[in-house]
Amino acid sequence: MGGRGRGGYRGGKRGRTQRRDFKDGRPDVWKKQRSEGEGRADAERGWQPFVTESRAYEKYYKKQGVVPEEEWDLFIETLKKPLPTCFRINGSGQFAQDIRDQMQHDFFDYLKEEVEVDGEMVEPVQPLEWYPGQLAWTLNFSRQQLRKLPILERIHEFLKQENEIGSITRQEAVSMLPPLFLKVEPHHRVLDMCAAPGSKTFQLLEMIHKADKPGCLPDGLVIANDLDVQRCHLLIHQTKRMCSPNILVTNHEAQHFPGLKKKRRENAAELKTSDGETGDGFGEVTSRDAADGETSLLFDRVLCDVPCSGDGTIRKAPDIWKKWHCGLGNGIHPLQIQIALRGVALLKVGGRFVYSTCSLNPVEDEAVVGEILRQAGGSLELLDVSSEMPGLKYRQGLKSWLVRDKRKWLCSASEVNRHRAGAIVPSMFPSGKGWDQLDSNPEVGSGEAVEEADNAEDGGEKDGGTEKDDEAEEVEEEVASELEVASLPLERCMRILPHDANSGGFFIAVFQKVAPFKVHPKLKEQKNERRQGNQSVGTKDDPGVSAEDAPAPVTSGKTTSDVVKDTEMEDQNPSVDVSAAAAPAATGQKKDIVPAKGAKAIGQNDDISPAKGAKAIGQKDDIFPAKGAKAIGQKDDILPAKGAEVGEADAGITDEVMEDAPEGVESLEGGRKETSGELRERKVQQQGKWKGVDPVLFLEDEHVIQSLINYYGIRDSFPLRGHLVTRSEDVTRLKRIYYVSASVSEVIKLNYRVGQHLKISSAGLKIFERQTAKETVEHCAFRLASEGLPVLLPHMTKQIVHVSRADFKVLLGGNAVPFHAFREADFINSLETLLPGCFVVVLPERTADGEVDLTRSTAVGCWRGRHNVSLLISKAEAAQMLQRLCLADEEPKIVENKSIEGAEPSIKGEQEGTPGVDKNATAGPGASAESKSKTEDPALVKE
Numbered sequence: 001m002g003g004r005g006r007g008g009y010r011g012g013k014r015g016r017t018q019r020r021d022f023k024d025g026r027p028d029v030w031k032k033q034r035s036e037g038e039g040r041a042d043a044e045r046g047w048q049p050f051v052t053e054s055r056a057y058e059k060y061y062k063k064q065g066v067v068p069e070e071e072w073d074l075f076i077e078t079l080k081k082p083l084p085t086c087f088r089i090n091g092s093g094q095f096a097q098d099i100r101d102q103m104q105h106d107f108f109d110y111l112k113e114e115v116e117v118d119g120e121m122v123e124p125v126q127p128l129e130w131y132p133g134q135l136a137w138t139l140n141f142s143r144q145q146l147r148k149l150p151i152l153e154r155i156h157e158f159l160k161q162e163n164e165i166g167s168i169t170r171q172e173a174v175s176m177l178p179p180l181f182l183k184v185e186p187h188h189r190v191l192d193m194c195a196a197p198g199s200k201t202f203q204l205l206e207m208i209h210k211a212d213k214p215g216c217l218p219d220g221l222v223i224a225n226d227l228d229v230q231r232c233h234l235l236i237h238q239t240k241r242m243c244s245p246n247i248l249v250t251n252h253e254a255q256h257f258p259g260l261k262k263k264r265r266e267n268a269a270e271l272k273t274s275d276g277e278t279g280d281g282f283g284e285v286t287s288r289d290a291a292d293g294e295t296s297l298l299f300d301r302v303l304c305d306v307p308c309s310g311d312g313t314i315r316k317a318p319d320i321w322k323k324w325h326c327g328l329g330n331g332i333h334p335l336q337i338q339i340a341l342r343g344v345a346l347l348k349v350g351g352r353f354v355y356s357t358c359s360l361n362p363v364e365d366e367a368v369v370g371e372i373l374r375q376a377g378g379s380l381e382l383l384d385v386s387s388e389m390p391g392l393k394y395r396q397g398l399k400s401w402l403v404r405d406k407r408k409w410l411c412s413a414s415e416v417n418r419h420r421a422g423a424i425v426p427s428m429f430p431s432g433k434g435w436d437q438l439d440s441n442p443e444v445g446s447g448e449a450v451e452e453a454d455n456a457e458d459g460g461e462k463d464g465g466t467e468k469d470d471e472a473e474e475v476e477e478e479v480a481s482e483l484e485v486a487s488l489p490l491e492r493c494m495r496i497l498p499h500d501a502n503s504g505g506f507f508i509a510v511f512q513k514v515a516p517f518k519v520h521p522k523l524k525e526q527k528n529e530r531r532q533g534n535q536s537v538g539t540k541d542d543p544g545v546s547a548e549d550a551p552a553p554v555t556s557g558k559t560t561s562d563v564v565k566d567t568e569m570e571d572q573n574p575s576v577d578v579s580a581a582a583a584p585a586a587t588g589q590k591k592d593i594v595p596a597k598g599a600k601a602i603g604q605n606d607d608i609s610p611a612k613g614a615k616a617i618g619q620k621d622d623i624f625p626a627k628g629a630k631a632i633g634q635k636d637d638i639l640p641a642k643g644a645e646v647g648e649a650d651a652g653i654t655d656e657v658m659e660d661a662p663e664g665v666e667s668l669e670g671g672r673k674e675t676s677g678e679l680r681e682r683k684v685q686q687q688g689k690w691k692g693v694d695p696v697l698f699l700e701d702e703h704v705i706q707s708l709i710n711y712y713g714i715r716d717s718f719p720l721r722g723h724l725v726t727r728s729e730d731v732t733r734l735k736r737i738y739y740v741s742a743s744v745s746e747v748i749k750l751n752y753r754v755g756q757h758l759k760i761s762s763a764g765l766k767i768f769e770r771q772t773a774k775e776t777v778e779h780c781a782f783r784l785a786s787e788g789l790p791v792l793l794p795h796m797t798k799q800i801v802h803v804s805r806a807d808f809k810v811l812l813g814g815n816a817v818p819f820h821a822f823r824e825a826d827f828i829n830s831l832e833t834l835l836p837g838c839f840v841v842v843l844p845e846r847t848a849d850g851e852v853d854l855t856r857s858t859a860v861g862c863w864r865g866r867h868n869v870s871l872l873i874s875k876a877e878a879a880q881m882l883q884r885l886c887l888a889d890e891e892p893k894i895v896e897n898k899s900i901e902g903a904e905p906s907i908k909g910e911q912e913g914t915p916g917v918d919k920n921a922t923a924g925p926g927a928s929a930e931s932k933s934k935t936e937d938p939a940l941v942k943e
């Protein structure tokens, strides 16, 4: 019974909260440009179509052989067209099957074939062939076509509505692939290293919860990490729709993601299912387990969807045409390797690892994969997954490619000019041969000829594709020497080309860890050298990964900071701030770090624009404030609430430097040797920087816990102790209580110390919210949060009322519905005998034996006033539920919530007195401001 999420609960399924930030998606640059000057003639209003060509881009990719010559024209032509719209039906959403059936019967059956409208062909609406269960669909029609063909208008309306309440998610087709290749099971521990804005995290959570039975939680968890505090907000709100207690959102540089601990549990009783069987997932983390000791937490699955140049998204973001240059890929390559290697180190033997980019550039793709394999030295196998996604059109990975630098094509590291050896590193080439393995190295090597060319370029433009560049390039078009061919099985990588299935461009490599990861001794030596030099590389305080496991820097002789510095000179493009993203990795210099900037600019393959999304979150009016979390004002939804600065993302790195430093190492400031005691003291001082950061605390106040248990009649089958967390130390003032699964609870208990280890932005799901209504606060000061309803309901024994279909429709159709408006006397009696305050209305479906079937029943959170009932869901959600009921009963559709005669005014009166009520809400006291808005999703239809 009951339903996951705000919209109620049905079938133990997830909720459907949708926030405007997700509806908005990545800005539709096509549309924006069109609408900017609407109403005037193109010339008059200065509207210029996007420049959809770039000589530099075309020259680069033509040369690389990424696209067969005979397909080149089609490739380029496809890139110039806007991307079709794709969406995924949230598989665990309560109406997933209904939506799929409706797509199939109401729309697909009518639009199976191309249809001609005014001489233009309209493509059929179709499911993505390779996506399981026909849960992902693609459509491609313009606004003009929509106006002319009523069926398209109906589809558009339908999708708008479903998108608004979160039953579907707009997501690029290719971006759905990495989670599918990860093959996540409910008991898996999954790390999503670069997760924001979270469309893939959402899919991962769906997989974790795919076998949920009402009342049971899976044993797995997803740790979703992102460097950028602001993008972490998007991540939090995106994943919130899954109503999952099995998620932890963290805010680290992925290349420095801390090693975590878990209980050693060979014989431990709790979390019995760590071997893979499913259990109830509520296992209490008890002190008894502590005796069993601790061990490293390694992940069953790691997703490494790295920041990249993003040129595979050029159809969605045609501004890339103008900005593109080869330095973008070269510049981000070292960071991509660092992140990937950290991911491999944190992966279990036997576990799967997916590396993906939304770039077609071999330097960001095959070159990184090659380097991962080389550094993993046999501990990693690149899998051939070609048969795992039948119907997916892809190209095999390249075995040879070139590196372009300063208008030169380079075949091997031996051709790198010594002045460029910081920017162009051996790992970019197919053989990956380091300077020391080459006959010549950049110090003494073949730099001369190149230098000449470089000198000629003095004062010239960057590799940006100007006419002048092109003329110069004509002269030195020929590649100087033999192409290198990789000896690794890189053909197992998969590249999705846009013209194959009218999609974006994408790259995926799937690995399995077959043995513990040992870093090559040579690289270890280099790492030690750097440590001596007080540079921060590798991992810190890493109980999960042995010293050997710590991935070394990847630039074969050059530190990443060197690479970055050099790259900076090359990459003057402000939209890709490589230094911001990569410099901290190698230098650990706090002041240098501008994570938000770098992170925002790089890797824009997501479906949600940071700027728009952050605005839509609209917690306060400050949008993208200079000072990170403080100004964002997320209150206690996110950790660095007070005083946290963007640059604090590296607080852990400073610790890392100190923890890794051998005793007596020279202090950074003084030049004097510090004792270990002094180091410890300094570390405590560092923690001072975290002063004011809201901690993640377990709620242990017995009075509060007992009042929750008594008021809602919570059974022992739903343990609260050890599972409720808050962000406030003062119990009398805490506003929200979050519920975490046993798996998340354990991670927090063993790994969380403010300022020292795991930087948690958000944990679990909101289950209770403070309310202050006088008549109920004496019983219980907390009402049920909509997100928490599906998880708690199967374990509740009080404050539940069953309703008939007729009265449920009355309830859904009104605001603050008076008791006397209902038809059934039993229902009215039940309402009158309830304690005032929060309760749950259940529309039961029964089994053949007459038992309530929790998997099919529907439930919504409500508020019992003195004489009326209000819904705790948004107006849109209520309307949609009502519409479905009417459809099922073959009654005329009701599109709008209409007030019931005699109902009390919904905002004033009853709601004003209702605790915790957002006065902006349109459908009852629980409706949040964000869910009330009914804005059109601009991106569902291309202009």
Ligand SMILES: C[S@@+](CC[C@H](N)C(=O)[O-])C[C@H]1O[C@@H](n2cnc3c(N)ncnc32)[C@H](O)[C@@H]1O
Residues within 6 Å of the ligand: 175, 193, 194, 195, 196, 197, 198, 199, 200, 201, 225, 226, 227, 228, 231, 252, 253, 254, 255, 305, 306, 307, 308, 581, 598, 599, 600, 602, 603, 604, 605, 606, 607
């Ligand atoms: C390609 S996007 C990820 C998209 C995401 N996986 C999804 O499906 O919604 C890359 C992300 O990496 C983040 N990022 C950039 N540098 C990072 C770093 N060093 N560590 C962790 N995250 C980083 C960016 O903030 C950005 O959100």
